Amino acid sequence: MNGCFEGVGLRCLFKGVSTAAPKPPRYLLVFDFDETIINENSDDSVIKAAPGQALPEHIRQTFRDGFYNEYMQRVFEYLGDQGVKMLNYKTVYENIPLSPGMPELFQFLSKNQDQFEIILLSDANMFGIECSLRAAGVYSLFRKIFSNPSGFDKRGYLTLGPYHTHKCPQCPANMCKRKILTEYLTERAQEGAEFERVFYVGDAANDFCPSVALTSTDIAFPRKGYPMHQMTQEMEKKQPRAFQATVVPWDSAVEVGCYLQELLKKKC
Template sequence: MGDSVFNCCYVPHPPPGDEAPARSRHTAAADMASSSQPPIPSDKRFLIFFDFDETLVDETSDDMVVQAAPGQTLPGWLKDTYQPGHYNQYMQRVLAYLAEQGVTESQIRAVMEKLPATPGMLTLLQFLRTRPPQDFEAVLLSDANTFFVEAWLRRASARPLFHRIFTNPATFNRDGRLVMRPFHSHDCPRCPENMCKQSVLREYVTRRAQERGRPYERVLYVGDGANDFCPATALGPRDVAFPRRDFPMHRLITEMHEAMPGEFRAVTVPWAGAEEVVQRLRKILAE
């Protein structure tokens, strides 16, 4: 990966590791140290991360699930419980309210399955689907939850594209309530308390470099939100950040370029339609 920041994480002869989910720096390290599984072989050249809300899909799934509520709205008292930086806890209350109103698993799944893809995204997914298997390893990194993400991916026939999915765990309990838990804890002041995407990205890239016995040529990141800016700051000068044009990730990158020239090291390729991502990926493959 040349000048990528992740070359500092490359370990030529690693201890064997498995594919346990990233939870915290200490947990991931313990998993790798204790596992007896052999390294996972991989000839992938490029690692590409995708956000979900307003990146793969053209909506925010947490907002759209309200369509399953009576009257397709939430009561004011519930909306008033939201506090900045604590969205995960707020969504837990929203999902509890939906269960109390008799909203079923099938109703929530139906809402998720109808989420529209962002412009050009199905073209991008089809491009990845038709590439030789050694080209891309795709990972989904989202602050949504497993049920929302899996429902849409399976409906779009896109689930097999993703080697791993990192998102907040969510399962239905015996009472029919979708119970969501925070993904992990962290100490990043920039991110919501339930997920720092940079922490997840760094752990995963380090782990896979050890399992593969070599780093990726480049790490690519496709996103839109403020919480996608944090992981993008960890990319190196040969890596590529794909922020959705005029969304928070793009604005924050632009502001960093203006305020601290040279601090944001990745190549930046804004996109309005995901066909623009395909065009850049073709160029990368041709280099």
């Protein structure tokens, strides 16, 4: 493992002489899934289960920008017609590789679970996400997963629904991650949880929307060269300082872990 992940526990162990353990700092860490936790788009990956690992043209032509969820409903219906079953999907989802450095980041987080509350916001589907996270051995790290509802009907077809409705003009019709994150923070505040900072790790345009709502104490971790990163750069050029959060781009999730590691050292 990268050396920057070493030694946090011991640095904190000998601080002060008080016998009362101080309340540990609490941070909210938000992950996207596709091309963030995993190194592929899981909706593209499931096409591997189709005959010839491809979709017919008449299915692909039904795609409309902003209505990807509806498109995937048709894709899953087609795959069901072709005999694709639960085990086929499960095999695909379990074998999607994690993004570079993500295993090391999850090892770090598993050793510092008292410092971070971790949630996942994804426009994929619950079945696929759970398969992937369980296969990677990291499912238990997440307090809550927000994604489109999915399951298998009486025919054995994978079915998909929209997560919710919203009025955000920037986001797909079925999901606005800013709405989800804002409501979650409100809910947790009512429950007495106070986060010193929010960290957001993502890659896509629909990750840019919630990151705009972050404050000056928060950190946005956009994957380098992906839409979220490009949009933060464009916003900075057009509206300097309008994007309040500190932007820390990453190629490898080890870079995210190192940043969090340094933060914990400063708190010790």
